[in-house]
Amino acid sequence: MPVRRETAESIATTLGRVMKVMTAMRHHAPRQHDAVDPSHYPLLFTLASDPRRVSVLAEMIHSDVSTVSRQVSHLVQHGLIAKIDDPEDGRAQLLSLSPTGSEVIERLIRARGEWFEALLSTWSDTDAQSFAHLLTRFGDDVESFKAGLGAAPPLPSPQEH
Secondary structure (H helix, E strand, O other), rough: OOOOHHHHHHHHHHHHHHHHHHHHOOOOOOOOOOOOOOOHHHHHHHHHHOOOOOHHHHHHOOOHHHHHHHHHHHHHHHEEEEEEEOOOOOEEEHHHHHHHHHHHHHHHHHHHHHHHHHHHOOOOOHHHHHHHHHHHHHHHHHHHHHHHHOOOOOOOHHHHH
């Protein structure tokens, strides 16, 4: 049975509220490095797994290349990202976390874990695991939906409802 419109609207409203509060909260979180702004976290987390080109990095974090290039320059200047030669194309460079960048990510993961542990202190572990599962499923569905938007007709505007 498909999700009812009322349920979808309730989720959209609640998710909007949660996203606003989370955005406000992240600016109050302790910084893990003086040069790292919360807007840099997606870059650093994406580079934690593998070195990547700027264009691939921009695509993965859903940003434009010029913005990512500026952020990368800043993070390279502060020793958090290193540029390495692309072994498949000697003319190109890949971006990789430096040892300092890796330390920042490790500290951030621990700090976020502690933060969410406190945030969810009234939840049972079973509820938190269920939420984690459903949140992962939701995130995967959002990415799939976004990928299909280029091929699909645009969503109706609010005036069309």
